[in-house]
Amino acid sequence: MTRPCPGPRAVTSKPGWKAPPGATDCHMHIFGPYERYPLSPGRGYTPPEASVAMYRDMLSTIGLERTVVVQPSIYGTDNAVTLDAVEALGRDRARAVLVVDDGFDLPSLRAMGARGACGVRFNAVSGNGTPLEQLEALGEKLAALGWHLQLYAHAEEMVALEQVLARLPCPVVIDHxxxxxxxxxxxxxxxxxxxxxxxEKGAWAKLCGYRSSAGAPYADVAGMARAMIAAAPDRCVWGTDWPHPSLHSPEEVPDDGVLLDALGQWAPREDQRQAILVANPARLYGF
Known part of the structure; x- marks a missing residue:
């Protein structure tokens, strides 16, 4: 039996600074409605529904305009909910990162690309997705498509996979x-x-830091974030990770306004914020 987890906060605070036009939330998920998008039996947790309408309200509050919908582990390789969310949010302002395995051929991936997909995620933390053994073979397919590979892994796996990731022919995006x-x-x-x-060799990274932190206001990860920005100022992006799945209690669920305020501390200059929220996502996701 899978464990339950809390949903997003009912109220989001307004950040203390205004994001630039075209700012992008590069990491979020949609859950449900479950009668239309049934959950995978191989999932590790069971979240409450988190709809496109709920997400739009949050995004409006924090003042961002664009979105990258990331396929969550609770749906395995059935990407319907993610691709439909891109359609609902608008193809001009949303993209998708999918979960696939070696059963997906290039024509099927291209068909999903026409619906806004531009990358594939390997989730070595939550599971119920693509085995890491398929990393290199899938990297070849993604290179042919012009897509990127996004990796969510434990810290020790980053060490073990460093050489493999460095030689992949497609762009690599390091998660969380x-x-x-x-x-x-x-x-x-x-x-x-x-x-x-x-x-330093060309990979990208997501500045989604709350899972690395002891808690709000996330000052303990500021040094990490600044080191990442210094290493790759033109290849760092940021995301909320809304609705913050797989946490254990409502008290752990972040306030997305506070998360954006933390980014403002990590990247205090306007040119840094413009790069992380607008220019870098536009290049990576094709906005």
Whole structure:
């Protein structure tokens, strides 16, 4: 039996600064409605429904305009909910990152690309997706499509996979600050240093830091975020991870306004914010 988890906060605070026009939430998920999009039996958790309408309300509050819908592990390789969310949000302002395996051929991937897909996610943390053994073979397919590969892994896996990731022929996007925890070494940890080396060689990274932190206002991950921005100022993007799945209690669920305020601390200059929220996502996702 899968464990339940809390849904998003009912109220989102307004950030203390205004994001630039075209700012992008590069990481979020849609759950349900479950009568239309039934959950995968192989999932590891069961979240409440989190609709496009709920997400739009949150995005309007924090003042962002564009979105990247990431396929969640609770749906396995059935990407219907993610692709339909892109359609609902608008193809001019939304893109999709899918979960597929080696059963998907190039024509089927191209068909999903026509609906807004531009990348594939490997989730080595939540499971119920693509085996890591398929990483290199899928990387070849993605290179042929001009797509990127997004990896969510534990910090120790970043070390083990560093050489494999460095030689992939497609762009690599490292999720959730490489899975590194601030309380477990942070910037000095082997996993973080492996990620920095990959960034210096051309990889991208998502500044989704709350899972690396002990909690709001996320000051303990500021050093990590700034080191990532310094290593790859033109290849860092940011995302809310709304509706913040797989947490254990409502008290753990972040306020997305506070998350954006944390980014404002990590990237205090206007040119940094413009790059992270607008220019970098436009290049990576094709906005």
């Amino acid at each position: 600050m490489g899975g590194v925890k601030a309380a477990e070494g942070g910037v000095a940890s082997p996993g973080f240093q492996a990620m920095i080396r990959l960034l």
